[in-house]
Structures are given as C-alpha cells and as structure tokens.
Amino acid sequence: MIKNVVSLVTGGASGLGRATAERLARQGASVVLADLPSSNGSEVAKELGDKVVFVPVDVSSEQDVTAAVQTAKDKFGRLDLTVNCAGTATAVKTYNFNKNVAHRLEDFQRVINVNTVGTFNVIRLSAGLMGANTPNQDGQRGVIVNTASVAAFDGQIGQAAYSASKAAVVGMTLPIARDLSTQGIRICTIAPGLFNTPMLAALPEKVRTFLAKSIPFPQRLGDPSEYAQLVQAIYENPLLNGETIRLDGALRMMP
Numbered sequence: 478m479i480k481n482v483v484s485l486v487t488g489g490a491s492g493l494g495r496a497t498a499e500r501l502a503r504q505g506a507s508v509v510l511a512d513l514p515s516s517n518g519s520e521v522a523k524e525l526g527d528k529v530v531f532v533p534v535d536v537s538s539e540q541d542v543t544a545a546v547q548t549a550k551d552k553f554g555r556l557d558l559t560v561n562c563a564g565t566a567t568a569v570k571t572y573n574f575n576k577n578v579a580h581r582l583e584d585f586q587r588v589i590n591v592n593t594v595g596t597f598n599v600i601r602l603s604a605g606l607m608g609a610n611t612p613n614q615d616g617q618r619g620v621i622v623n624t625a626s627v628a629a630f631d632g633q634i635g636q637a638a639y640s641a642s643k644a645a646v647v648g649m650t651l652p653i654a655r656d657l658s659t660q661g662i663r664i665c666t667i668a669p670g671l672f673n674t675p676m677l678a679a680l681p682e683k684v685r686t687f688l689a690k691s692i693p694f695p696q697r698l699g700d701p702s703e704y705a706q707l708v709q710a711i712y713e714n715p716l717l718n719g720e721t722i723r724l725d726g727a728l729r730m731m732p
C-alpha cells in the first residue's frame with residue numbers, strides 16, 4: 478500500500494524522520510525530505526535513491542513549507558502522506574532559584590515555534606494539496622502523522638516549554654481531524670517514549686542506560702524503525718483518525 482505513495486517527511490535528515498523516509502523509500506514511495514538547510518538532508522536523500530528529494534526547510538516558515546509542498550506537486554504530481562518529525566527540545570526550569578534567573582522567554586517561544594507552530598504550518602499547507610487528490614474508494618484523499626511525545630502527558634522537571642509544545646500537538650489532532658474530514662484527510666499523532674536517535678545521543682551513556690531501565694517492557698530504547706513501522710500502520714488503517722497513540726513500552730516518565 479505504500480508503493481507509489483507520495484510523501485513529505487519533515488525532520489527527515491535524522492532520527493525518527495530519517496527512519497521513516499528510509500522505510501517509505503524502500504517500499505517504493507516518493508519522499509520530499511524536508512529539514513533545515515544546515516542538516517545533512519541532501520546526503521541522506523542521495524543515499525535513499527532517485528525518488529527522494531531534499532528541500533531545505535524551516536518548518537515555522539510559510540515560504541519554506543510552501544516550497545516543500547510545491548516540490549511534491551511539481552516532482553511527483555500530488556501529496557498522499559505527510560509526516561511531521563521536525564522538532565527541538567530544551568531543558569530549563571521555570572525559575573532557577575539558585576541563580577535567581579527565570580526561564581528565558583525566547584527559549585520558550587523558540588520551542589513552541591518549531592514544535593507547535595511548525596507542525597501546524599506543515600499540516601495546513603499539506604492539506605491544501607492533499608485536498609486536490611482524487612479520493613480512493615473510501616473517500617480518502619490523504620493522511621497526516623504528527624509527532625508529539627510522552628512529555629505531552631508526563632512532562633518532567635525542566636520540560637515546561639517542550640511539554641507545552643507537544644501537548645498542543647496532541648490538542649490540535651482531534652479538531653484538525655474534524656476540520657479535514659469533509660475532504661477525506663485523516664490525521665493521527667504518535668507520542669513516542671524514548672528512542673535511540675541523535676536527540677537522545679546528546680545525553681551521557683549513564684543517563685541513557687538509566688532512562689532505558691525506567692521502561693517497563695521492552696526495557697530498552699525504541700529503535701527509530703519501530704516508529705516508522707507505526708507511521709505505515711496509520712497510513713494503511715483507514716479507521717485510525719483524530720487519535721494520539723503512545724509508542725513507549727508502557728513508560729510513564731517520572732518527575
């Protein structure tokens with residue numbers, strides 16, 4: 478079912494996005510791989526073959542995302558599947574009482590701007606092109622998959638900005654499913670637990686091992702391919718819509 482699908486994957490140069498682009502390309506899909514100009518998206522796209530095109534994009538920019546969606550139309554004729562993986566994290570307490578400093582407002586705004594505004598920007602512009610598709614026998618014209626985090630539900634110390642940004646993605650999922658239902662466009666959100674990606678590689682080995690031990694079962698970090706597998710399952714199951722699915726081995730993050 479993935480063969481011949483035309484997709485847009487943001488954050489496609491690394492981690493969960495890269496694994497998704499790889500899985501889609503391996504099964505014969507076309508992929509517009511969107512990531513920051515500073516990323517190695519161009520090399521990743523070349524590695525993945527002829528049907529993968531890199532477009533330098535900041536997801537919070539209307540102009541950049543319009544160009545990415547236009548690339549799907551110009552190169553592949555349409556857009557069937559959009560996967561929002563671009564994201565950023567920060568870890569700062571709301572107020573540091575030892576140093577007497579408040580969380581910088583710019584840091585809060587930056588995380589919201591990429592994770593929440595960027596995700597919505599990609600959804601709204603993708604929907605425009607998907608709406609022009611010929612519907613399948615079920616009336617479906619397209620599918621959108623977002624990436625939140627378990628931090629949307631169990632935000633930890635220092636995650637006010639990150640958790641808020643991801644909770645907003647969870648919050649927008651149902652109303653957008655309702656908004657786009659008239660055109661047969663489905664939308665779901667994946668809330669990953671802890672995955673072995675460059676984002677997590679930033680942590681010391683000891684912390685990574687400790688984090689993995691906090692997962693009930695399986696007691697290991699998720700492999701990005703397991704995220705990509707769920708993206709495909711969402712695409713292929715016509716009844717999944719408006720829902721957020723935790724992919725976390727029953728992890729509940731501690732404070």
Ligand SMILES: NC(=O)C1=CN([C@@H]2O[C@H](COP(=O)(O)OP(=O)(O)OC[C@H]3O[C@@H](n4cnc5c(N)ncnc54)[C@H](O)[C@@H]3O)[C@@H](O)[C@H]2O)C=CC1
Nearest residue numbers: 488491492493513535536563564626669671672674675676
């Ligand atoms: N790795 C994990 O354990 C978890 C990750 N997530 C979320 O999954 C998503 C993917 O994360 P990872 O693959 O782990 O991270 P990653 O850091 O490996 O990949 C994120 C990608 O997003 C791109 N990106 C960042 N800001 C961007 C922007 N403004 N415009 C376009 N691209 C941008 C980066 O260049 C990078 O290639 C993120 O939204 C993250 O918050 C959620 C829960 C757990």
Ligand SMILES: C[C@]12CC(=O)[C@H]3[C@@H](CCC4=CC(=O)CC[C@@]43C)[C@@H]1CC[C@@H]2C(=O)C=O
Nearest residue numbers: 566567568626627628669670676677679680
């Ligand atoms: C985002 C998440 C939880 C975090 O806050 C960390 C992040 C990996 C990079 C980090 C390094 C640090 O030194 C501070 C914490 C953090 C920002 C983690 C990746 C996955 C975690 C998540 O989303 C869980 O749901």
